[in-house]
Amino acid sequence: MEIISITMKNKHLAKPAQALFSARKNPKTFNAQFFENPNNHMFIALVEKDVAGMIYGYTLEHYDRKEKELFLYSIDVAEKYRRQGIGKALIKAFLQPLESGSCDEAFVLTHASNEAALQLYQKTGAKIIKSDEGNDVMLAWTNLHK
Numbered sequence: 001m002e003i004i005s006i007t008m009k010n011k012h013l014a015k016p017a018q019a020l021f022s023a024r025k026n027p028k029t030f031n032a033q034f035f036e037n038p039n040n041h042m043f044i045a046l047v048e049k050d051v052a053g054m055i056y057g058y059t060l061e062h063y064d065r066k067e068k069e070l071f072l073y074s075i076d077v078a079e080k081y082r083r084q085g086i087g088k089a090l091i092k093a094f095l096q097p098l099e100s101g102s103c104d105e106a107f108v109l110t111h112a113s114n115e116a117a118l119q120l121y122q123k124t125g126a127k128i129i130k131s132d133e134g135n136d137v138m139l140a141w142t143n144l145h146k
C-alpha cells in the first residue's frame with residue numbers, strides 16, 4: 001500500500017478517487033484548481049494500482065493568530081480494503097503538519113453513530129472536544145510540540 005500526496009503534477013490520480021468516493025450529485029465536475037492552492041490537501045491510498053482510499057482537507061489560517069489549523073473534511077476507504085490500516089495511514093499523512101509543527105491543531109466533524117470513524121480518529125490520537133445533544137461530534141488532534 002502506498003500513500004500519495006496529490007498535487008497539480010499528479011492530479012489525474014484524483015479522478016478515479018472522485019468516481020469512487022464523491023458524495024456530490026454530479027461527480028463528473030472535476031475542479032483542478034483545488035490542487036493549485038497549497039492550503040488544500042489530498043492524499044490517496046493505492047493498493048497496487050487500485051485506489052483504495054482518499055482523504056482531503058484544508059489548512060485554515062486566522063486573522064488574529066499565527067498558528068494554523070487543519071480541517072479534515074473527508075476520509076473514505078473502499079469497503080474491500082477496510083480494517084487493513086489504510087484509514088490510519090491516510091490520517092498519518094494528513095496530520096504531518098502537526099508533526100512538523102506548522103499547524104497546532106487538527107479537527108474533524110463526524111456523527112455519533114459512525115463507530116468506525118470515531119474509533120479511527122481516537123486511535124490516531126484525537127480527543128472528543130464537543131458532542132452535542134444531536135448526532136454531531138467534533139474531535140481534535142493537538143500539536144505535541146506545544
Ligand SMILES: CC(C)(COP(=O)(O)OP(=O)(O)OC[C@H]1O[C@@H](n2cnc3c(N)ncnc32)[C@H](O)[C@@H]1OP(=O)(O)O)[C@@H](O)C(=O)NCCC(=O)NCCS
Nearest residue numbers: 075076077082083084085086087088110115116117119120
Ligand atoms: C472510517 C473508515 C475511513 C476507516 O477506514 P479503515 O481503513 O477501515 O480504518 P483502519 O483499518 O485504519 O482502522 C483503524 C482503527 O479504526 C477502528 N475501526 C475501523 N473500522 C471500524 C469499525 N467498522 N468498527 C469499529 N472500529 C473500527 C479500529 O480501532 C481500527 O483499528 P484495528 O483494526 O486495529 O482495530 C472507513 O470505515 C470508511 O471509509 N467508512 C465510510 C466513510 C466514513 O464514514 N468516513 C468518515 C466520515 S467522518
